[in-house]
Amino acid sequence: MDFTYDEEQQALREAVRGLVGKAYSDFENRRRAVAEDPGFDEQLWGRLAEMGILGLPFREEDGGSGAGPVEVAIVAEELGRVIAPEPYLASVVLAGGMVAAAGTAEQRAEVLGALSAGECVLGWAHAEPGASGAARWSATAAAVTASGSGTEWTLSGVKEPVVAGARADRLVVSAALPDGGTGLFLVDPAGPSVTRAGYPTHDGGRAARVGLDEAPAVPLGEPGADLTATIAVVLDIGRVMACAEALGAMDVALASTTDYLRNRKQFGVPLSTFQALTFRAADMYVSLELARSVTTWATMVVAAGRPEQVADAAARAALQTSRAGRHLGQEAIQLHGGIGMTAEYAVGSYTSRLTALDHLLGDGDHHLRRLASTVGEHGEVDPLP
């Protein structure tokens, strides 16, 4: 039982913090980066590739650097600290994770090699517009269908929102298979029968509507195989990494709030002299630390590699982080007062990013519903294996 980073992990954290901090610790830089397409800093993306960050989760024979979930979580948290708009979660963790989990050796080497080298931004085209109920955040596809056999396949339907979908060089698309189940496909977005309409998202990111009209597609792995279980596992890992990113954002949102309470004067005294305000900041800290505990634990569960525990741990981290993200985000703006509402001041953007992370892979109620459905099957929840 050890919750601390070893020296190499600390060095990784410092290196990433140095790089993305240089790019974005001045909030104006981020504002400029998100103001125009593709909505992030291509040069920084290249530097992340040079540092081996984009290939971090992938095996060395696939072109990656063979690190583990703890390292990926460290990167995610640092990106969260500056709310970096680079599509690390969507491109590396989710789309790359799907290729790593489902692709053939050849596909992995080709796609992940290019992704790790910064030569290819991958898009993860899974969400389907207007999904509701159980279809929301599920591991299956319905509105996009695949047809074909052998290596000749086409996809039809609409995926939206696809994070970084307009910028992506390759798309990893989930689709309903003719014989049931969900498959994964590589699609060239510049190819025929693919239309893309990109737009900015509220958190400064970019997403797109991707239309597929019998678009040529290459199955990942064995053609026609149902990959629902694989998708579910990668989504769960993505959830934990989204929580890590949220931790970084929450940490800075709280620090920004406490700085503000110390420095801002009203009625002739610093705001920190008002107990009603400092108590609320204390509650923010409690929320943050509890979310940090569960997310760190969930990361270790992912690292321990027991798939049957990952789904549960991911749901628990996601629930705790969803509640914490809303609490910290809302209070951060409230305690800043009017300035917190302005686009020029960073704290509102942190809240916006936390809101996006909350809804990307399943919000608190979604995960609570999952957990509640199995609550009668165990006595206590024991975090130790």
Add this chain to the structure above:
Amino acid sequence: MQLELSPEDAAFRDEMRTFFTTEIPQEIRDTVAERRELTKEQIVESQRLMNQHGLAVPHWPVEWGGQDWSQLRRHIWHEEMQRAAVPPPLAFNASMVGPVIATFGSQELKERFLPATANLDIWWSQGFSEPDAGSDLASLRTTAVRDGDEFVVNGQKTWTTLGQYGDWIFCLVRTDPEAKKQRGISFLLIDMTSPGVTVRPIELIDGGHEVNEVWFEDVRVPADQLVGELNHGWDYAKFLLGNERVGVAPVGATKRVLAAAKQYAGEQLADPLTAARFAELENELLALELTALRVAANSSDGKPHPASSVLKLKGTELQQAVSELVVDLAGPDSLASGAGEDSAIPWWSRRATPAYLNLRKASIYGGSNEIQRQIIAKTILGL
């Protein structure tokens, strides 16, 4: 980073689990599990069994019966004890006066009191709070005036938990009325059978007799029962209140009650709202338990981890929330708190509301949760 306990710590956990579930009498553990009131004899018996096996005061210096355990092992010891529904060693002895005497007392005081304190041969009461000095402890007014080889004590203490069983009481007394607030306070040990000591019960909202008022009228106390230096009592009290890092959040006990509540719930668990309340509480308890483990695993330097306040604050909130859930599960049956054993209503429903009402204290004692928020704001957030 490492998810698993080391093989040694895992073996230690098994050892604790076995001890608590086999060596402590089932009847005592059932009393705790059913949230009935323990008798004095049960508390004494349980602590003496633990003391025989070196498990009553593990955080004391080794020469006085302590164990040289890591914080993590102390945490495991505490959690397994709670998990097995074993009453913890009496806090006044084990966590409060014992460590103060061991750290600040003279050799003579140590020899006289520590073995008897560890074995619960002496039942200690705490004499800190007064009617006008609760969280603002430094406002206390009970005086001790030196007269030859004795102090003469006058005043009133309150909220003295289980004072009806007390043999001795450790008190904060004002020994220098001229000094400002904290500066003129001393830490005095008083035999409760001394002439002039009166203990009066305070009835609480749960109907139980748990706390008392203690009156001192010209009580003569030998001067050698002063702990440490005159007028330095505030430092010892701060040490006492601040050195508790393990067990401030009763995670194990709360988890046990929540698990039991699932049994009580029966078919009600099929109700989505009820299931969601369980799931949300379970998740918060998991978060709290992991936070306690983070604190325990990372406080090797022996200093209080600042996040201890998080454990107290959240730990008591969850303890209360679980007790509230049990009342809701009992519904109208919960009114039958005064029914006897021939009642058709199950015991847990009858105990539900007194337990809920009793636990309102948890966010008030030991530094109210408002005080904990203030500690977090000041010492962690720098506000």
